[in-house]
Amino acid sequence: MDNNRNSANEDDNEVGMIKDFIAHVRGIVPMLEHVKDSIAESSGRIPKASLQLSEVTTATESATVEILNVLEAMTTSIGQGETELKAVRTFVEHNNGTSESVQALQSIAAVEKILSETKDNSMNIAIALQVQDITSQQIAGVSHTIESIRTQLAKALQRFDDPKGADGGVGNAETESSPGLAPATHFDGEAQFTKSPDRQDVADEIVKQWAQGTSR
Amino acid sequence: MADLKFLVVDDSLTMRRIVINSLKAQGYPQVIEAADGKDAIAKLLSEGAGFVITDWNMPEMNGLELTKWIRLNEQYENVPILMITTRGNKDDVMEAMKARVNNYIVKPFTPAGLKEKIEQILKAVEPKAA
Numbered sequence: 001m002d003n004n005r006n007s008a009n010e011d012d013n014e015v016g017m018i019k020d021f022i023a024h025v026r027g028i029v030p031m032l033e034h035v036k037d038s039i040a041e042s043s044g045r046i047p048k049a050s051l052q053l054s055e056v057t058t059a060t061e062s063a064t065v066e067i068l069n070v071l072e073a074m075t076t077s078i079g080q081g082e083t084e085l086k087a088v089r090t091f092v093e094h095n096n097g098t099s100e101s102v103q104a105l106q107s108i109a110a111v112e113k114i115l116s117e118t119k120d121n122s123m124n125i126a127i128a129l130q131v132q133d134i135t136s137q138q139i140a141g142v143s144h145t146i147e148s149i150r151t152q153l154a155k156a157l158q159r160f161d162d163p164k165g166a167d168g169g170v171g172n173a174e175t176e177s178s179p180g181l182a183p184a185t186h187f188d189g190e191a192q193f194t195k196s197p198d199r200q201d202v203a204d205e206i207v208k209q210w211a212q213g214t215s216r
Numbered sequence: 217m218a219d220l221k222f223l224v225v226d227d228s229l230t231m232r233r234i235v236i237n238s239l240k241a242q243g244y245p246q247v248i249e250a251a252d253g254k255d256a257i258a259k260l261l262s263e264g265a266g267f268v269i270t271d272w273n274m275p276e277m278n279g280l281e282l283t284k285w286i287r288l289n290e291q292y293e294n295v296p297i298l299m300i301t302t303r304g305n306k307d308d309v310m311e312a313m314k315a316r317v318n319n320y321i322v323k324p325f326t327p328a329g330l331k332e333k334i335e336q337i338l339k340a341v342e343p344k345a346a
Binding site: 061064065068071072075123126127128129130131132133134137183185186187188190191192193194199200202204206207210 | 322
């Protein structure tokens with residue numbers, strides 16, 4: 001009789017545990033629904049983020065081209081100034097010998113130096129604008145990454161709705177691209193803007209070895 | 217030197233402008249441009265060029281594919297090719313050399329670096345108009 005009472009108590013405990021478990025599972029369902037809704041909302045924002053990144057690239061390219069236009073105009077003006085200065089120099093040299101002409105030649109030399117330095121500086125600005133190309137590639141890399149995340153999230157959402165669907169796994173998001181997204185081969189997501197000569201040194205060494213036939 | 221016609225290939229308008237300005241500052245006024253490999257081939261066929269400067273990553277046809285096309289084509293196989301790209305790892309440089317580019321610059325480039333590489337190439341090869 002004691003055995004029967006013990007067995008009944010154990011059965012009650014098991015039933016209680018099962019009821020608790022079922023209640024717990026039922027409590028998770030709304031949480032999962034909330035997670036699903038959050039994923040859907042977040043992934044819905046990603047196309048807009050990709051578009052905004054693309055607009056950043058377009059805007060910076062447009063601004064950079066404007067700056068290059070101004071620099072080219074400056075270089076042209078400097079060239080014209082140098083030409084005029086040469087004519088002045090020739091005139092002064094023909095009338096050389098006076099202290100005024102010596103002073104004038106010194107001034108001309110100083111102005112020529114300033115024009116040359118200004119031309120070099122404008123070229124240096126143009127060269128620094130390579131940052132626009134490099135950052136646009138980095139941005140393309142970021143866009144590609146977040147679009148890959150969006151694809152993965154979309155597949156996860158599908159599993160919420162259809163757990164036994166044909167695509168049971170997450171698949172390979174890297175092979176899928178959203179419309180308008182640049183393929184991975186069109187950009188270098190690891191592009192770097194650096195003044196360090198290290199990367200060029202590496203390339204130069206390989207080119208040198210290739211030319212010498214040692215790396216074949 | 218002023219007679220040498222360059223073809224500058226890059227999908228970035230900014231980069232094309234910078235390279236072209238550098239070339240002109242170095243005394244190479246004859247420059248045509250293309251936005252990708254396919255466009256470059258069309259320009260080579262219609263206008264010709266004696267020196268190609270190309271990026272790697274581009275839509276339609278990338279710089280590596282363009283290089284291979286040029287080297288496989290008897291008419292253009294000896295045209296000097298300088299690759300200017302952000303790709304700086306050893307495997308990429310090796311792959312470009314195997315495709316038979318003449319030299320390689322990692323972006324960002326300097327005018328002095330560009331001048332040096334062009335002069336190295338011109339010393340080593342006889343550029344032929346395509």
